[in-house]
Amino acid sequence: xxxxxxxxxxxxxxxxxxKTPITPYKLEFLVYFAHGWxxxxxxxxxxxxxxxxxxxxxxxxxxxxxxxxKKNLKKHSSSEILKESVQEFLNGIWAYYxxxxxxxxxxxxxxxxxxxxxxxxxxxxxxxxxxxxxxKHYKLLHLCHPEFCDEDDPxxxxx
Numbered sequence: 001x002x003x004x005x006x007x008x009x010x011x012x013x014x015x016x017x018x019k020t021p022i023t024p025y026k027l028e029f030l031v032y033f034a035h036g037w038x039x040x041x042x043x044x045x046x047x048x049x050x051x052x053x054x055x056x057x058x059x060x061x062x063x064x065x066x067x068x069x070k071k072n073l074k075k076h077s078s079s080e081i082l083k084e085s086v087q088e089f090l091n092g093i094w095a096y097y098x099x100x101x102x103x104x105x106x107x108x109x110x111x112x113x114x115x116x117x118x119x120x121x122x123x124x125x126x127x128x129x130x131x132x133x134x135x136k137h138y139k140l141l142h143l144c145h146p147e148f149c150d151e152d153d154p155x156x157x158x159x
Contacts, residue, residue, distance in 0.1 A: 001044070001045050001047060002046060002047055002048065002080060002082065002086070003048060003049070003062075003080060004031050004049050004063050005063060005066055006082065007034060007035075007046065007082075007090065008027045008028075008031050009075070010082060010087070011027055011030045011031070011090070011094065011098075012075075014090075014091075014094045015098070020098055023073075023102050024063070024064075024067030024070065024073065025102040025105075025106070026101065027063065027067060027073075028057075028058070028059065028060055028063050028064065028067075029057070029058075029097075029102065029105035029108075029109065030094070030097060030098070030105075031047065032051060032060065032109065033093055033097055033108075034046055034090060035047050035051070035134065036115070036138040037089075037093060037142075038089065039131060039134055039138060040135055040137075040138030040139040040142045041138075041142065045131060046086075047060070049062055051128070051129045051134070052127065052128055052129065053115075053119035053120040053128075053129050054120075055120075056106065057106050057116055058116050058129060113137075114137060115129045115134045115137050116129060118133055119133065
């Protein structure tokens with residue numbers, strides 16, 4: 001498992017390399033999607049933090065605090081080294097979601113019966129989204145979308 005900031009900083013570097021606009025919310029959604037797909041495909045958590053259901057979508061509190069100061073978007077070096085297989089996996093997440101803006105990503109998260117929807121309905125604001133709920137959701141997406149089952153697709157390559 002990794003710290004969410006290590007994963008987010010990888011995506012910041014990808015955004016800089018590809019000259020793709022990046023915002024704190026977009027980063028949070030990317031890490032959330034990566035965590036969900038990793039749970040579904042590998043069965044293990046990608047990040048070592050809980051994800052909460054807030055009014056406008058899933059939130060990783062440490063990231064939310066760190067990126068409140070948008071200057072931190074320029075801080076993309078991380079002391080944590082990501083395994084090569086994880087970097088390949090994250091490249092796949094970037095290839096699939098990186099072109100979307102934060103509003104498009106948010107709409108994916110807020111759809112009916114998503115982990116956020118199922119958790120937020122039960123709460124008055126800030127409820128942890130259970131990893132088993134996230135895993136079940138992304139496993140179902142994995143089964144329904146054969147492109148995620150292709151051996152050549154980096155999203156499905158997790159060691």
